Amino acid sequence: MFVAGFALLAALFAAVVVPRLPHAVRELSLPLRHEDIIRQQASDKGIDPSLVAAVIYTESRFRDQTSHAGARGLMQITPATARYIARLSGGTAFEQGDLATPQINISYGVYYLRYLLGRYGDNEVLALAAYNGGEGNVDRWIAQANESQRTFGLDSIPFTETREYVGRVLDIQGEYRTKYARELGLPAPRGTPRAQ
Numbered sequence: 001m002f003v004a005g006f007a008l009l010a011a012l013f014a015a016v017v018v019p020r021l022p023h024a025v026r027e028l029s030l031p032l033r034h035e036d037i038i039r040q041q042a043s044d045k046g047i048d049p050s051l052v053a054a055v056i057y058t059e060s061r062f063r064d065q066t067s068h069a070g071a072r073g074l075m076q077i078t079p080a081t082a083r084y085i086a087r088l089s090g091g092t093a094f095e096q097g098d099l100a101t102p103q104i105n106i107s108y109g110v111y112y113l114r115y116l117l118g119r120y121g122d123n124e125v126l127a128l129a130a131y132n133g134g135e136g137n138v139d140r141w142i143a144q145a146n147e148s149q150r151t152f153g154l155d156s157i158p159f160t161e162t163r164e165y166v167g168r169v170l171d172i173q174g175e176y177r178t179k180y181a182r183e184l185g186l187p188a189p190r191g192t193p194r195a196q
Contacts, residue, residue, distance in 0.1 A: 030175055033062045034074070034102045035183045041110040042184075047117065049184040051124065052110055054173035055131065058165065064100050072099035075109025085112050125154050128169050133162035 042049035059076040120126035130138040145152035157163035
């Protein structure tokens with residue numbers, strides 16, 4: 001009786017749990033939450049949703065938290081940046097607690113990314129460097145590169161933290177594009193059949 005019960009339990013485990021293991025492992029190593037908000041905000045603002053997911057992962061690992069610098073929520077937006085975004089977008093005043101709400105936080109973060117991409121000619125390296133290191137620093141780095149007649153790119157970022165941040169976001173963006181294409185509303189990677 002015990003052996004038959006164990007065999008039944010093993011068969012049930014193999015039929016129900018094992019097929020879900022790849023998804024569970026993927027969720028542990030590269031989580032994705034709020035994909036509906038990410039898709040909607042990215043679509044509204046013309047941004048690759050895998051870039052948004054990668055910024056959120058790099059900033060907060062999809063956990064609502066507050067940094068030592070006071071940045072809040074999934075996209076780690078400071079109250080000062082939120083006020084700046086509200087002014088840029090013609091938005092209304094907000095309560096600081098609003099930054100913990102995923103819809104508001106992602107909306108503000110994606111608006112700011114779109115603004116930065118527009119400001120830097122859709123150059124993701126420069127936009128991400130500004131998201132992390134500040135627009136003033138990026139403007140100064142570009143001016144210095146122009147003065148010395150050299151191209152400014154990822155390897156030119158003088159702040160180690162910002163250089164590593166940008167590289168990490170771009171690497172993770174590729175992973176989100178590959179592993180979560182369907183969830184983010186992206187075309188399936190080549191050679192990958194679309195689920196029906």
